[in-house]
Every structure is written in C-alpha cells, then in structure tokens.
Amino acid sequence: MKYEEIEGSVTAALGFKAAGVHCGIRKNRTKKDLGLIASDVLCNAAAIYTTNKVKGAPLIVTKEHLKNGKAQAIICNSGNANTCNADGVFIATEMCKATGKALGIDPTDVVVASTGVIGQPLPLEPITNAIPGLSEKLSKEGFDDVVEAIMTTDTRKKETAVKFNLGSKECVIGGIAKGSGMINPNMATMLCFITTDANISSEMLHEALLETAAETFNMVSVDGDTSTNDMVVILASGLSKNDEIKTKGADYETFKEGLKIVMTYLSREIARDGEGATKLIEAVVNGAPDIITARTVAKSVISSSLFKAAMFGADANWGRVLCAIGYSGADVDVNKIDVEFESTGGRILVCKNGAGVEFSEELARQILVQDEIKVIISLNDGNSSATAWGCDLTYDYVKINGDYRT
C-alpha cells in the first residue's frame, strides 16, 4: 500500500476547514490563542485522554459530548489549561455553546480542548466574543492558523497528512499536535487533532486510535510529567465514500497504517521540540521476550534525566543506559545486553554482553553531536521490538520551566 505525504494537515481531508485568531487570553497580541476545526457534516469521532487523576475541565466536557461517538467541530485555546478552576466545567460548556451557535450545530457535537497554565481562571468573554468571527474565517487554508493557536512553549508547528487508497476510493488522514513540556503521555497525550474523510465507525476509530497511540504518543517522554489535559481526538467525515469500516480486516489495517504514519510523525515532532531540547533521541529496543518488556525498557531509557543530560553533552555514557534498563522494572538478563549509538555521524558499539568494550571516543562524539540520535539496545532474549522518542535535557529546559507563569 502506498501512502503519500501531502500538505494541509487537518484540512487536507474532504469536508474540513479550520481557523485561528488572537482573542485575548494571551497578552502577546501577535500570538494566536483560539482555534477552530469544523466539518461540513457530522463525523464519527473518538478520543483518548490523560490518565492523570487531575483532569482539565475541557476533558470532562469533551468526554460527555463524545458519548454518542459523534462530533462536528473542535474549539481549542492556548494560554490557559482551564484546570483546577471551580468554574472550569461551566466555562468549557459555554465555549461549546458559543461554537455550536456560530456554526448552527448542536453544542454537544463540539469538542473542547485547552492548554496552558493550571489553576488560573479562564476568562470566558474574550472567547465568546471571538467565536463568531473565528467561524467566519473557517477555510481550507486555516490549518496553519489553528496549529499556531494551540502552541505554548512549542517552537515548531507540528502538522502532517497522508493520502492513500481504501478500495477504489482515495482517503486522507491529517493531524496537528502541540506539546513541549509536561510530556509523558499514558493512554493519551498532549493535544492532537486528527481528521480524515475515511468512512469508518466510531468503534473502529476508537480501536485504531488506542492501538496506534500505544506505539506512538505513549512512547514519547520529554520530562516524565503526565499532563492533566492530554487529549487526542479524531474526526472522520466519511466523505471519501469508501465502504464503511465496521470490523477489523484489510481496510481497517490500511487505515490504521495511515494513522500510524501520521501519529508517528507527530510523536517524533513533539519529542524533537521538547522544552529546551537540542536533539531528538530515539531509543530502539530489539530482541525483547515480549512487546511490554521492549516498551518498558525503551521508555525507561528515554526518560532518564542522567541519560538525557549525557546526550546533551554528547557523552557516550552507556552506563546510564544500563542503569535505566536496570530500574525499569523489566525482567532482563543484564549479561546479554548490547548497546550501540547511531546517527548520520556513524554507528558504534559501546557495550557487549552487559560490559564495556573499547571504542573510539572520537567517533562516539562525532555520532552524538548530531541532532537526531538513536540508542539501539539489543536484549538478545527474544524477537519483540519497540521504539520510544525523547530529547536531551538542557539548560533551556530549566530556564523555560523556572518561570513559566511570568
């Protein structure tokens, strides 16, 4: 099956438009802080959410609105997470009402999402005042504005889309994401909105989202902090007119592969743009006895502050890799583990059978000064593999988070 990358992210699929504006939540008037994605028709929809016990009010409202597996629009803001506020659910509900009114759709078919500081009241007025104008701006070109509207400490826009065939019909899946800090998703992630024109039931959408998140977003860690507002939402307009996907089968797998390409791309972009990051780190675990062990080991290595700091310093300190494997909780035989580093600078073996081997520090450094680095861990104890994505730990992570609110 051929998957072709195309422009347009969330508006690339048939039936979707988007817009973004500055409404006044943020003081910086040049930064968009309110976004809208809307479909011409009612969509099948699915979402997954943070596992944090503290959940943002938008998640509570969205969960309620998606109970029937249907949605037609997504309203989202940055600058304030609308979390730990006494009136949070009221505010989130009002955002959906205003959106529904402007678009002439049922407010319960609106998904709402917020990102930003926790525990500061979110003012409703600037949002409701801006929504009519925002909905008038909806267009195919608006994908670039909506992704800007959800950025916080992000330094890069994260957007992609793929085109492929389902039977004789051409389908598109496109997505945008934000996420830079407080990134250690579990069963869900930072904000991510995906649209598709595939014809697929809500149940199969949810299943595909869950299965794909397990090997994409849930394998990303920037700082080990699982946010209160993580959410991935997918809307399927069905306008590509393929035979509806109602069960697992060839079409489901074709769709899921496209979804995986989109979600893997966005996961890597989120890791690469981790707060303060200078490098994208990819931990590849091979030869694991099972997939859970592979994922546990990959996630533990990518999350180690010490390993991350070593990567910042281009220091081939593989002992920290072994240490992180050791405390991961996975049942591994340390004496079988090999560790290699790889990048465009080359590839080097630094640990064999759990012990150090002689290696060229010069070559190691040449590999580790690149901006995309793979650490390849062979457990030599089975056939399962997993990949996790993260970034280095830098001075700037500390700087960004030392005075986030001010």
Next chain:
Amino acid sequence: MKYEEIEGSVTAALGFKAAGVHCGIRKNRTKKDLGLIASDVLCNAAAIYTTNKVKGAPLIVTKEHLKNGKAQAIICNSGNANTCNADGVFIATEMCKATGKALGIDPTDVVVASTGVIGQPLPLEPITNAIPGLSEKLSKEGFDDVVEAIMTTDTRKKETAVKFNLGSKECVIGGIAKGSGMINPNMATMLCFITTDANISSEMLHEALLETAAETFNMVSVDGDTSTNDMVVILASGLSKNDEIKTKGADYETFKEGLKIVMTYLSREIARDGEGATKLIEAVVNGAPDIITARTVAKSVISSSLFKAAMFGADANWGRVLCAIGYSGADVDVNKIDVEFESTGGRILVCKNGAGVEFSEELARQILVQDEIKVIISLNDGNSSATAWGCDLTYDYVKINGDYRT
C-alpha cells in the same frame, strides 16, 4: 528519651576507627578516593541494597559476605563504580582480601562499596598497594577522611552522630553518606555507612534499617534515577554493653529512634546537596487515608521535573503540584486537596479544595527564594502523614551531567 548530637560520625561509637587516602583511582591527587572503616571487634551487621536489576559487583560480594550477619570492616572507593565490568566481582573480592590481610581479619568479614562511573574497569593495583598504609592510618580522627574518600559530585560532607541511653548504658549511632546524582533510592540508597556500639542482634539491626529506610532514604529523590550501587550498611560493635536487643520492645524503639535521627539527617543532606541544587525541598503530606498514599504523593511531587524547575525559579506554580499528585497513581480526591508553601520567609496558602485561591505573589516569592522550602499538601482524607526530600532542578544539574565522564 534524649538524643544528643555529637561529633565524630562513624568513629563516635566505641570500637570504630577510620581512614581515607588518595590511592590513584582519581586523577586529581588532592581528592581522597579510598576509605576504610574498621572495628576492634567483630560486629553484628546488616545492609540494604539498590533494587536496580543492574547491580554493582561490590554489592554482590558484600551480600555474600553479610550472609552470616557479621562484619568488621568496610573498604570503599570513589571515582569508579566497579559496575558492568567483566572482572568486577574478582576486583571487589580482591579488595576484601587485601583489607582482611592488612587488618588480620577474615576477608569475608569485610564489606566493599564503590561509587563513580559505570562500565570502566577498576584498576586493582593502586588499591591493593594503598591498603596497608590506609590500615596503618586508622584512627578516631579518620572520620573526616573516610567521608571525603566516598564523595563524587558531592559538595558537602554528610556526617552525623547521636548519643542516647539504652537502659543504664550510653550508646552512640553515627553515620556518613555520599550521594548527589543518580538518586532515587528504593529499598536502599546511595552509599551510607553507619556504626553503633549498641548491643543488638543482626536480625534486629536489619529490621530497624528496613523500617527506618522506608521513611528516610527511600523518601529522597534528586533525579529519579535509581543507582546500580546504592547501599546502606550498619555495623554494631556491642561495646556499649547494653542488654542485647533481640526482639522488638522498648529498647528496640529507643535504638530505632536514634537510627531515624541519623538517617533523616543524612537524607536531608543528600537532598540538599543534589547535583546542581540551590534549595532543599521538603514535601509534607498530611491527612492521607494511609501511609502508602502519603508516601506515594510526597515522592511524586518531589520527583516532578516541572515542580523542581519552578522551585529553582521561586515560582509558586502550585498547578504542577496538583499535576504530580494526579499522576502519582495514588487514589486521591482532587477536590479536597489544599497546598501551602512555607519557609523562613513565611507561610502561604495557594490552593484550597483543589482550586486556586487569591494570594500575594510578593509573599510567595519571599517564601520561595529561601534555601529550605516546604510544600505542605493536605489531602483532608485521613490521618496518615509522610515527608519526602528533594531539591530544585537547575542549570548546574545539566552542566554536571552533560559531561560527567570527562
């Protein structure tokens, strides 16, 4: 019961001497890298170890040597962890043999510990060459040299001792510790050596060590990385001639209280001296339904990179406290949680019933610029409490760990 703090740390108890020298493991000749603690008599002994699956060779050898609950000396080095080396167990065993020979005691009554870089061969010759001279230097004044010999990135010596009565007899418990990075102990901790002249069985020593570690060392986190070489060892010479403590009872509790004072002091010192730290952070959880919940919440907050960075920046970003409670895995009712900050600068309520309250940012800042800060979390859901210790996340943590090996 009165516990009086006294000088002398590990040599304050009857029967103990210590020494430290530079033997050549480290390049810096002014930094001691080999230490020895020895008792005049064979001691009852107990130890706890890291839960990391990757265990340093010294731990394997020490565990074997302590099987009979007896020991008479501790040989320890810094600059190299003797971990992930093919010949590690051989080297550690030879260190015990050389020590046993120099002191005229059985090599299996020697405890061995190492700290430093992982995965680089530890040269035996400088150590065995230095041990005879080291043993000749043993003295009551040597406590200051042995603590220096185990320091790595530590910037402060961590040592203390207390005096108290067991029945009519005066007893002493003293200890030293090292630990600055790779600090997230679990069932054991960084290197810590404790000596006492109390007369107490190996079984009761082990029990007291386990119970006290659960509320002291295991409640410290610097960076979430559980080391491969964590170890706490206690030697009891029995020379204070109190009635031997063989069961739990009043004397056991008296002894354990003394041990807790020593271990709490050292835990706080380790947290305060976390790599790059400028502040000691204490997370106090009150009103928990049970002790496990209290400890889980306290440990999660103290371990959050985002919270730690906010403390560095003196930013009262309590949303990150709620976020860390939310992903801790503890079963809490978010709507009952209160959060306060306290230091010598004052005390301030920032969150009530899970939502923000108005507070003076000026007072908050005045509280958070101090170098010892308490975050007080009231779950208002029971009577259990716990305290955890950590430090802020700073530029220097990144700097120290970006090029640790070079």
